[in-house]
Amino acid sequence: MLILGVSFMYHDSAAAILCDGKVVAAAAEERFSRQKHSLEFPEQSIAYCLRECGIEVNDLDFLVFYEKPLLKFERILMTHIDSFPEGFGQFREAMPLWLRWKLFIPELVRRRLGYTGRILFADHHYAHAASSFFASPFDEAAVLTADGVGEWTTLARGAGRGNRVNLTKELRYPHSLGLLYSAVTAFLGFRVNGGEGKVMGLASYGEPRFARVFQEEILDIRDDGSFRLNMDYFLFHKELVMYGPKFVSRFGPPRAPDGPITRRDEDLAASLQSVVEELCVRIARSLQRETRLKRLCVAGGVGLNSKMNRRLIADTDFKEIFIQPAAGDDGGALGAALLLYHQRLGRPRDWVMQNAYLGPECAPADIRRTLQRRRIAHEEFHDPDRLLDRAAHDLAAGRIVGWVQGRMEYGPRALGNRSILADPRASGMKDILNRKVKHREPFRPFAPAVLYEKMGEYFDLEVESPYMLLVADVRPDQRDRLPAITYVDGTARVQSVRREHNPRFHGLLSRFGELTGVPVLLNTSLNTRGQPIACDHHDALECFLNTDMDILVAGDFYITKHPGAGS
Amino acid sequence: MKTDTAAGRGLGSLWLRLSGLALVLLSLALPYRLRWRWAYALNFILNRPRASGALLLKKPSQWLNHALLGVIYFIGIGGSWLAARFLGPKRGPREERTFWRDRGDPGGYDSGMDDQF
Structure with a gap:
């Protein structure tokens, strides 16, 4: 059974595809369109999901939208009535969009995709709840969802058991x-x-x-x-x-x-x-x-x-x-599909989210072709261990390394596949990265990635944090050793890395740990201010060439700005 | 503390549904391209009144079409507002122990996935 979940129309458009209850692919539209927080119809993410599954759009059994547009429209009308005539400005902005396409989701989907199958609609907060509970390893759990607003709900609570999730109360x-x-x-x-x-x-x-x-x-x-x-x-x-x-x-x-x-x-x-x-x-x-x-x-x-x-x-x-790593509206696409499969169709759960790497991957031949065409200095490593050694040495020497490996992350965090990496021990690294690479506000902190098995030595965190969504205290005796990732209040937003979830990134952390005694890297997203995270090697190269990043490692390719640099 | 000015609490739902229905039906009644133009025109007339005045002189029938949406707004939304203000239930200050609302039977959410509401 093939189910495509889509979210669009507000912010963070996305698509996710389920094949017999297993999530095969999921990605946000912004990564393809290069428009951050894009609300547009997720045509390119849908195309990617279908391609990843090797199917045509009419092979889908269901397409499910992540919210109920008419309920949302009801809320907007009620708001206009209540604020009349002060809401006139908002009305004249919002209503043309509603009349043009937001009220006609099925028609829009059919016109844009040529899709003739069934289209369903999930409740917004049920889609959020499903995106977390059905992706979790838990058989039963309490569920809490909170965002700006869905249709009417802004915050909901309840519980999930087996293949059912039930939100009982809301604000x-x-x-x-x-x-x-x-x-x-x-x-x-x-x-x-x-x-x-x-x-x-x-x-x-x-x-x-x-x-x-x-x-x-x-x-x-x-x-x-x-x-x-x-x-x-x-x-x-x-x-x-x-x-x-x-x-x-x-x-x-x-x-x-x-x-x-x-x-x-x-x-x-x-x-x-x-x-x-x-x-x-x-x-x-x-x-x-x-x-x-x-x-x-x-x-x-x-x-x-x-x-x-x-x-x-x-x-x-x-x-x-x-x-769930895509906790925002981009995750609504995944949640809507999971909700349909388990809750509506009553199918049992046999998939657990192990990692966030659900996006597209760069093919080595494409990277090679691009580097040759653009005459960019590079070296191809056929031995992954040598590549890891080289990158770890660069990092230990204080170089800033772009890191593009495997499939892109789903959600707003770079988790070691579309990342900029640096030495967390370097005291000036935060300022250098903010000023010369990310081009963003000087107060913005950076987060660490750490080997899961060594996490407790550096951070006061008793549960794992694979998606960089938990803050922990940096242990007092480690704060001076890790100045680039220790916030002003002594905390850090930790990503714990297990070998089975990302072997190459785990390998790099291990090598860096062997060299420096600290199996921790500063990990920030591969983008500059206002840009979406890189999707493919083209985006990564643009980011690399337009900033003061020293090295870019894309797949097995070690890329420098000048021949001989970094060796 | 004034919290009940918030949208949607206790307003006459009949008026809401009628005005909403009028908007939806009028939109649905139009072919796709005309609907798109209609929406564009609404945006145009509301954001650029002077330019839309010039349009009135050049293309009166199109302007009439645009003006219709404005009428819907002021009659539909404005009428509902008046009804809620003068005919709706009167509310005094409330003291509630909790602001949680029950979401009702989850079964409705499952079977309702065919619907957009």
């Missing part, structure tokens, strides 16, 4: 943790649906001196973690801006994009982060009491908040946690 628009986070993101001068991670990074620098303002004025919080937003502070429900004049009068003028970051900005980020963490911990505790389960699955865009995730495991009675 509804406009009372949304995701939209609260996005509103502050916009206030701090970052891009909504993209800059939230920067706010999380900025939070480490501040003191939560505004936390009480959030708790007592902006939010109305109950003991069980349920809450309401005081909409006097916000305008996202009726205008094209996220926050209102009252928010500005409370916190001062908003930060201009690319403006200087002040102490106020850092403290505001820290306050927001602490309140969101506290709320989610309360919700998780109440969910744990209700379900009495020891395992938790998290999904939705808020699930990408690695500091919050850490508290969900550290400060509740949950003992294990699974966060």
